[in-house]
Amino acid sequence: AQSVTQLDSQVPVFEEAPVELRCNYSSSVSVYLFWYVQYPNQGLQLLLKYLSGSTLVKGINGFEAEFNKSQTSFHLRKPSVHISDTAEYFCARRGVLGFQKLVFGTGTRLLVSP
């Protein structure tokens, strides 16, 4: 079955420190991968996506992610976080044939403190 694993439920980090949020997916076929961010009391905002091409994907707010097919990973990184990055981050996948449904991970709460 399709699944997305976000092993870290919560990641605390100090402001201006680098951060990596981990995402692994299960798949025996090609996939599209996404990272969404949910700020408190808001909906989901698309951070970045991997559809094809370069395995390093750059998104909004200084975030980037690297698609690693051999390790079935799509980890999200930011070299220097801000207090305003405090939010819930969701990794999601979908198949590439047609417009298949998104399968979400359980989310990682990023807590940035001064």
Added chain:
Amino acid sequence: SAVISQKPSRDICQRGTSLTIQCQVDSQVTMMFWYRQQPGQSLTLIATANQGSEATYESGFVIDKFPISRPNLTFSTLTVSNMSPEDSSIYLCSVGWESTDTQYFGPGTRLTVL
């Protein structure tokens, strides 16, 4: 992308009543989706609502409980029927286009059932 609005943004309802949530998009979209996010959890797809056809429900969700309408390419409604406290969740509308292979989310409707 698209501007997606949902009404109401939040509501507190009594057990046994029903609530209809509206989703309005500022452009025509092929596919619309309804998700549920239970407290502290990830997103689960309830159903896919394509204009001109019956909604397709995911396992565990039935039309009698979550009837959906999709009268045109910019609007959809989700009704949560005969509510119980277990229905307390955030309900999110999402839209997508096959040309972009990407889904965008509305701000969500925060429902509390007493």
